[in-house]
Amino acid sequence: MLEISGLQAAIGEQPILRGIDLKIGPGEVHAIMGPNGSGKTTLAQVLAGREDYDVTGGSVTFAGRDLLALNVEQRAREGLFLAFQYPVALPGVTSSYFLRTAVNAVRAHRGQDELSGKAFLELCRQRMELLQMKPELLQRAVNDGFSGGEKKRHEILQLALLEPRLALLDETDSGLDIDALQTVARGVNALRDAQRSFLMITHYQRLLDYIVPDYVHVLVGGRIVKSGDKELALHLEEHGYGWIVAPETATPAAAAARA
Amino acid sequence: MTELAQQLRAERAALSSAGDPPVPGWWEERREQALATLIARGWPTSAEEDWKYTNVAPLLQRGLARAPAPPLTTPPAWATRDGLPEAITLVFVDGHCLGPASGAADLPNGVRVCSLRQALAEDHPALRAQLAQQPALAAQPLAAWSTALARDGAFVYLPQGVVLARPVQLLCLTTRGAAERVVQLRSLLIAEPTSELAVIESHAAAPDAADVACLVNSATELVVGANASVAHYLLQRAGQAATQLATVQATQHADSRLTSLTCVLGGALVRNTIGTRLAAPGAQSTLDGLFFAGGRQHVDNHTTIDHEQPRCASSECYKGILDGAATGVFNGKVLVRPQAQQTDARQSNHNLLLSATATVNSKPQLEIFADDVKCSHGATIGQLDAEALFYLRARGIDEGAARSLLTWAFASEVIERVPFAALRRQLASTVQQRLGLSGLTTT
Numbered sequence: 070m071l072e073i074s075g076l077q078a079a080i081g082e083q084p085i086l087r088g089i090d091l092k093i094g095p096g097e098v099h100a101i102m103g104p105n106g107s108g109k110t111t112l113a114q115v116l117a118g119r120e121d122y123d124v125t126g127g128s129v130t131f132a133g134r135d136l137l138a139l140n141v142e143q144r145a146r147e148g149l150f151l152a153f154q155y156p157v158a159l160p161g162v163t164s165s166y167f168l169r170t171a172v173n174a175v176r177a178h179r180g181q182d183e184l185s186g187k188a189f190l191e192l193c194r195q196r197m198e199l200l201q202m203k204p205e206l207l208q209r210a211v212n213d214g215f216s217g218g219e220k221k222r223h224e225i226l227q228l229a230l231l232e233p234r235l236a237l238l239d240e241t242d243s244g245l246d247i248d249a250l251q252t253v254a255r256g257v258n259a260l261r262d263a264q265r266s267f268l269m270i271t272h273y274q275r276l277l278d279y280i281v282p283d284y285v286h287v288l289v290g291g292r293i294v295k296s297g298d299k300e301l302a303l304h305l306e307e308h309g310y311g312w313i314v315a316p317e318t319a320t321p322a323a324a325a326a327r328a
Numbered sequence: 329m330t331e332l333a334q335q336l337r338a339e340r341a342a343l344s345s346a347g348d349p350p351v352p353g354w355w356e357e358r359r360e361q362a363l364a365t366l367i368a369r370g371w372p373t374s375a376e377e378d379w380k381y382t383n384v385a386p387l388l389q390r391g392l393a394r395a396p397a398p399p400l401t402t403p404p405a406w407a408t409r410d411g412l413p414e415a416i417t418l419v420f421v422d423g424h425c426l427g428p429a430s431g432a433a434d435l436p437n438g439v440r441v442c443s444l445r446q447a448l449a450e451d452h453p454a455l456r457a458q459l460a461q462q463p464a465l466a467a468q469p470l471a472a473w474s475t476a477l478a479r480d481g482a483f484v485y486l487p488q489g490v491v492l493a494r495p496v497q498l499l500c501l502t503t504r505g506a507a508e509r510v511v512q513l514r515s516l517l518i519a520e521p522t523s524e525l526a527v528i529e530s531h532a533a534a535p536d537a538a539d540v541a542c543l544v545n546s547a548t549e550l551v552v553g554a555n556a557s558v559a560h561y562l563l564q565r566a567g568q569a570a571t572q573l574a575t576v577q578a579t580q581h582a583d584s585r586l587t588s589l590t591c592v593l594g595g596a597l598v599r600n601t602i603g604t605r606l607a608a609p610g611a612q613s614t615l616d617g618l619f620f621a622g623g624r625q626h627v628d629n630h631t632t633i634d635h636e637q638p639r640c641a642s643s644e645c646y647k648g649i650l651d652g653a654a655t656g657v658f659n660g661k662v663l664v665r666p667q668a669q670q671t672d673a674r675q676s677n678h679n680l681l682l683s684a685t686a687t688v689n690s691k692p693q694l695e696i697f698a699d700d701v702k703c704s705h706g707a708t709i710g711q712l713d714a715e716a717l718f719y720l721r722a723r724g725i726d727e728g729a730a731r732s733l734l735t736w737a738f739a740s741e742v743i744e745r746v747p748f749a750a751l752r753r754q755l756a757s758t759v760q761q762r763l764g765l766s767g768l769t770t771t
């Protein structure tokens with residue numbers, strides 16, 4: 070599904086991703102954890118095609134295609150979805166128009182007919198019910214004045230409507246209360262199947278109780294410094310990141326001690 | 329006599345011999361005065377601060393035919409097509425008022441919605457008291473031009489305490505008959521104390537006349553009585569070769585409310601001069617505007633809010649969208665005179681530049697002579713929000729459509745303030761069509 074090798078990215082002169090290797094197979098759920106500022110959002114945004122970052126090395130293959138050669142909207146249409154850590158407010162753009170335009174853009178790319186207004190509303194209603202969202206939200210401007218929880222659910226609603234091959238969830242659990250977390254997790258789990266893959270960025274082990282990952286990776290200083298299964302997340306919860314030392318920051322003594 | 333004087337005198341002479349019904353002597357005197365004022369000061373030139381960005385002189389000297397276009401006898405079907413069906417409607421075609429107002433059968437006692445000529449023929453007492461009596465209007469050269477030479481316009485009068493539930497609509501249209509001609513309009517809207525009035529002044533080209541080069545010069549004066557409320561919507565969708573010059577001037581009495589909303593969506597050259605004088609304590613004004621120009625269009629918005637008396641509030645928000653090689657101007661003057669304590673004045677002007685060749689000149693002009701006041705202003709000139717653009721594209725929406733959608737969102741904030749659904753839809757669809765969007769609804 071997704072194969073990242075040696076991916077490096079920088080903002081201006083400042084390198085942020087320093088060589089990421091990651092392989093995600095069809096149907097797999099991966100989690101990425103890591104301290105603040107370690108590059109998790111950068112990784113997600115670079116994959117989604119954010120042009121503010123310069124890709125300075127490495128390659129990414131997505132569903133057999135060179136992902137880095139595609140522009141932002143092409144990536145989305147090919148089935149890559151990013152749930153934003155900070156969803157953007159669009160005053161003046163109603164959610165229903167936004168969602169329908171997005172759904173139809175992706176459908177057109179897949180050779181499917183445009184959804185009629187009625188069919189679209191029906192689909193929306195179904196998905197919103199699953200996420201326990203109020204239908205009135207559709208008439209409001211996208212993310213404008215939405216509560217933190219409403220924004221996150223709205224991201225998952227988009228995920229449910231766009232039915233991507235790979236979903237990147239950047240801290241979708243942050244700011245959710247316990248009930249909302251379960252609702253969102255239920256929404257995500259309902260979308261899991263043998264083909265669809267997920268990459269979840271999170272700070273909290275709790276999310277992984279609800280959406281159980283196949284793999285957990287730790288990102289520190291722009292590199293994946295450790296990978297394991299869900300037990301790794303439990304260990305991190307208990308011991309923090311201190312026991313893992315990023316290779317480039319390791320002192321010779323520490324490196325020797327580890328060896 | 330100067331060339332200008334000769335020209336204007338000749339036009340005025342032609343007007344008197346045009347076989348129009350006689351007008352009261354006081355009106356002849358005021359027109360004469362306006363003419364003299366204009367002759368004395370001359371056409372505005374770009375050497376004047378207020379006309380720096382918009383040089384109308386060559387246009388005005390170009391010798392467009394000043395003889396009015398021949399009148400149509402019956403209102404054509406298209407005249408009211410874009411109108412609000414529930415409104416009380418006056419139709420002006422090439423400056424001529426066609427027939428009496430429609431939808432005016434059951435107006436409350438004393439309410440008048442008619443042509444200025446009709447009102448002059450009756451010598452309506454409010455006319456003598458108010459027509460061309462505002463110094464701020466008289467000082468505007470284009471308004472003086474209209475006062476001196478317009479043959480018609482609208483007269484709307486609301487007696488004390490009358491709340492007119494339906495809006496009054498002035499449909500001002502230009503046809504092929506107006507090609508290479510000047511169309512003048514002169515209107516007076518009066519809301520006596522505690523009355524409520526909404527007027528939609530809509531300027532457009534007839535369906536087959538979108539390419540006609542004509543010049544429309546309108547002057548509209550508003551008198552807002554104590555505790556009265558007036559809303560004035562100036563909707564301009566002139567043809568692509570047309571020049572649209574409009575002057576609007578209001579005088580507001582104690583505790584009155586004025587809402588002015590201007591939408592400029594057409595015309596080759598547009599100059600709007602809009603002012604209000606808060607002439608008594610407790611008056612409130614809202615001046616909003618949207619201008620959307622592309623190609624080689626030029627749109628100049630000059631507004632003046634004159635806080636003359638204490639405890640008045642004004643809020644102004646103009647938004648501009650400039651594409652192609654269009655140029656836009658916003659000049660917002662807020663004057664707070666020494667006695668206007670406890671003034672609350674807010675102003676903002678936000679501009680979106682959609683191309684590298686479009687330009688906008690934004691100039692807030694705050695002149696504050698009182699000390700106990702709250703005044704704020706903000707102006708921005710920018711491109712579309714990069715975060716928002718990325719968000720839309722990340723959902724599979726192509727860049728062009730994403731840009732259009734965000735541009736629409738920027739414009740819609742002003743359009744949403746029009747309280748008449750049918751008009752809102754019309755304005756929305758005009759903007760959306762220009763942006764190549766479809767299927768959007770307004771909220």
Ligand SMILES: Nc1ncnc2c1ncn2[C@@H]1O[C@H](COP(=O)(O)OP(=O)(O)OP(=O)(O)O)[C@@H](O)[C@H]1O
Pocket residue numbers: 080085103104105106107108109110111112121154
């Ligand atoms: N646009 C930018 N300009 C400058 N620096 C940036 C930019 N985007 C990211 N960075 C820097 O890159 C580093 C990684 O940021 P990133 O947002 O990827 O971290 P993160 O792992 O997602 O952190 P968090 O857990 O706090 O969300 C940080 O030091 C950040 O300041």
Ligand SMILES: [Mg+2]
Pocket residue numbers: 109110111154239240
């Ligand atoms: Mg982050």
